[in-house]
Amino acid sequence: MGAYIIRRLLLMIPTIFGIMAVSFLITQFAPGGPVEQALANMSGQNVDLSERVTGGGDETLSQPPQGAGQKGGEYRGRQGLPPELVARIEKQFGFDKPPLERFGNMLWNYLRFDFGESYYRDISVIDLVKEKMPVSISLGLWMTLIAYGVSIPLGIAKARRDGSRFDVWTSTVVIIGYAVPGFLVAIALVVLFAGGSFWSVFPLRGLTSPGFASFPLWRQVLDYFWHLVLPITAMGLGAFATATLLTKNSFLDEISKQYVVTARAKGLTENRVLYGHVFRNAMMLIIASFPGAFIGAFFGGSLLIETIFSLDGLGLLGFEAISTRDYPVVFATLYIFSLLGLVIGLISDLAYMWVDPRLDFESRDT
Secondary structure (H helix, E strand, C coil), X not given: CHHHHHHHHHHHHHHHHHHHHHHHHHHHCCCCCHHHHHHHHHHCCCHHHHHHHHCCCCCCCCCCCXXXXXXXXXXXXXXXXXXXXXXXXXXXXXXXXXXXHHHHHHHHHHXXXXXXXXXCCCCEHHHHHHHHHHXXXXXXXXXXXXXXXXXXXXXXXHHHCCCCHHHHHHHHHHXXXXXXCHHHHHHHHHHHHECCCCCECCCCCCCCCCCHHHCCHHHHHHHHHHHHXXXXXXXXXXXXXXXXXXXXXXXXXXHCCHHHXXXXXXXXXXHHHHHHHHXXXXXXXXXXXXXXXXXXXXXXXXXXXXXXXXXXCHHHHHHHHXXXXXXXXXXXXXXXXXXXXXXXXXXXXXXXXXXXXCCCHHHCCC
């Protein structure tokens, strides 16, 4: 087990390197980088930006970047601007260095979890991520736990009653929930329950109410979960359907195998067969799907939900960073979530052994 964990940890190094290298290379050819945007603003006589760049003192556009961008004098929007000004902007954004040197500096800093500062916000990237993290953790964690907490028992019940009326009508509900996009469900929930046109039962903005800090503990907990009801419901329908059907099919596949027939022939009760033998084998596939579900809910899947319910989380942060070419934020969030995904994948493999101790990780090559 120890050797397997070490191999997996060592394998993370080239994986992270490849992800960052490909992303860095792509941004080299992406138009509209931060230097180009600054030049375009000044070509449009953006006085405030020009004063920040040409003014004296220590005032700068940002700290040296941890990203990529165009290099040299081929920027669109530089017409009519003196070369000295262009060179100064490049230096302030860190683009006066060759791409390989910038990439090497970025990797070295990221190994020390030094992500620099945002180009357009007066805050370090790590502090910015910490500021947005509670929203994404709340959405991703609770949505995944609730979806799996309901889906696994429901999937087992559907497998035991395969073909029954209960199986048919629950499958209909599950498939409809899977087919309807989450953002449409979110809009419908807002219209129905958040003061849109009918009832104003649930809050529409943020994770807490005004004056939250002064609430007693029980009211803080209640207020926090009350704010989560609508966004978690909107996000969870797709994951709920997927996990339910995955659980049912996994259990049906195991129930049809020979060892189940043998266990029943020995006189074991149905519950003993199901939970003593079938469960640990059927749950392997469910555990394997958990990391992807969690990461998807934690980051990418919450963008539209965050926008509709005015939740300022990492999904919205990443989208805005890509739109504005805020490369330190883009690369930092990519690095953090790639690393998080690899670590959760390792934890998922270790959970296999907890479910089925017969697995021998030492015999695996990776």
